[in-house]
Amino acid sequence: MDNSVYSYDPMESPEAVAAVKNLYVPQPYRIEKIIRHTLMEWAFRIPVDFEGGFDKFVEVSLPLVGECPISISDFGEGWIELVIRNVGRVTSRLFELDEGDTIFLRGPMGNGYPVKEEFVGKNLTVIAGGTGVAPARSVVNYFMRNPDCIQNMDVIVGFRNRDMILFHDDIEIWKQKFNTIVTLDDGDPEQGENVGLVTAYLDQLNYEEPENHHYVIVGPPMMIHFTVKGLLDLGAREDRIWVSHERRMACAVGKCGHCRVGNTYICIDGPVFRYDQAKHLVD
Structure with a gap:
């Protein structure tokens, strides 16, 4: 997937346009597992339909709350793990969620380690x-x-x-x-x-x-x-x-x-x- 923001070309077919992921639109994903490393840092294991990356990141959002960028701490086939520190409005609400709850993600974004x-x-x-x-x-x-x-x-x-x-x-x-x-x-x-x-x-x-x-x-x-x-x-x-x-x-x-x-x-x-x-x- 190209990380650049998609710019519409009227000469492209509707199928080609639909195939490009809109990085502005968050998609819902379910929290599979929460690991409480410390009082302030929890890991969220999330099944996803995209490939993670070495220090790539995703935008994590909750409706009516906001969104924040979180680095991918580990990943494998069909999953990523996010370590989140409870330091703000969005993250504090994330700490109120349980396994099985839904969060929204945009990404993955950025250029990571080669x-x-x-x-x-x-x-x-x-x-x-x-x-x-x-x-x-x-x-x-x-x-x-x-x-x-x-x-x-x-x-x-x-x-x-x-x-x-x-x-x-x-x-x-x-x-x-x-x-x-x-x-x-x-x-x-x-x-x-x-x-x-x-x-x-x-x-x-x-x-x-x-x-x-x-x-x-x-x-x-x-x-x-x-x-x-x-x-x-x-x-x-x-x-x-x-x-x-x-x-x-x-x-x-x-x-x-x-x-x-x-x-x-x-x-x-x-x-x-x-x-x-x-x-x-x-x-």
Whole structure:
């Protein structure tokens, strides 16, 4: 499916016009499963009739309430999973729903990580903080399910404290397959917990073959800024670092202007960008 907004051509046949999905119109989908990771972050498993993508996103809406962009945290044949944080009008109403209830989706939207085009057969490091672990999760899980497709993988994820850790089961599997570091801002070293920001553990990564090493960074703007700086200081290449600016998005079709930075529309051109092409995008 083409993510661009469809423009009507009177020379096209009615069948061709009908075949194009209208990205302005939300479609109903049923919530199959709700996983309550923390008090504030829940995962919604939803059967869908479209293919998900690595940090692509959908617009989630409720009639008479509103809509908001949510990144796809994982996906498979016929389903996607959305991790939603209860922080606003729409999300608070979503937290009132139960399994079997209906929500409305538009999408999928945006340009995600080039997993199959760029990462397969390479060294990959995924660094994510807080709810930023959600959109990065599909990338890690792809190589967890297809370990022969990656040369080497490192994962660093950071959370505020142990009560805010997401994806406990996934992380335990990641630890078995990859070099995985979990660090907490408010941790307890006496209980074997890593303490500190994700940037404190960058020196534990392998920076050999910089032309063959890609980095995925997802999190708050300041975390991305200092993580990129740390990676560059340690020898990473700008054109091998991929960052997400999804926090800016709103309408998802480049009309509201909320995500526009210069001539760039985050919702259409992103939300994932190669750092050397997007370092001018200041959040």
